[in-house]
Amino acid sequence: MSKLEMDPKSRMNLTDSPDCIREKFKKAVTDFTSAVYYDAENRPGVSNLIAIHSSITGKSFDDIRTDCENLTTAQYKLLVADIVIDHFSPIRQRIEQLLKESGHLNQLLDQGADSAKSIAARTWEEVKQKVGLSEN
Numbered sequence: 001m002s003k004l005e006m007d008p009k010s011r012m013n014l015t016d017s018p019d020c021i022r023e024k025f026k027k028a029v030t031d032f033t034s035a036v037y038y039d040a041e042n043r044p045g046v047s048n049l050i051a052i053h054s055s056i057t058g059k060s061f062d063d064i065r066t067d068c069e070n071l072t073t074a075q076y077k078l079l080v081a082d083i084v085i086d087h088f089s090p091i092r093q094r095i096e097q098l099l100k101e102s103g104h105l106n107q108l109l110d111q112g113a114d115s116a117k118s119i120a121a122r123t124w125e126e127v128k129q130k131v132g133l134s135e136n
Contacts, residue, residue: 025081036068
């Protein structure tokens with residue numbers, strides 16, 4: 001999965017539904033070997049899934065291989081999808097909650113705008129002094 005790719009199927013977004021995430025993992029490109037093991041050079045698709053699994057769970061590649069030795073790659077894709085869904089679920093729920101609270105978001109945006117204006121005004125005064133446009 002790549003964040004640079006324009007195709008929305010090439011990445012997961014934090015706001016993707018569990019069903020959407022599951023579908024994206026189902027369609028992840030792998031090879032025709034059913035075994036689950038890490039080999040970045042010869043099996044980049046499966047290796048990417050294992051790297052995702054490892055980064056979320058903290059398990060080593062060898063532990064994942066042992067744990068998943070009876071799974072096909074199709075089954076493994078669904079397992080990794082569920083791990084990702086569980087891991088990012090609290091974040092997705094919080095985003096959904098915040099999006100429903102438009103008043104709170106608008107308040108945060110207003111505070112950010114006020115802060116940016118203050119910083120910009122100070123910076124502009126500093127620039128004017130340095131280039132000789134200041135009245136001081």
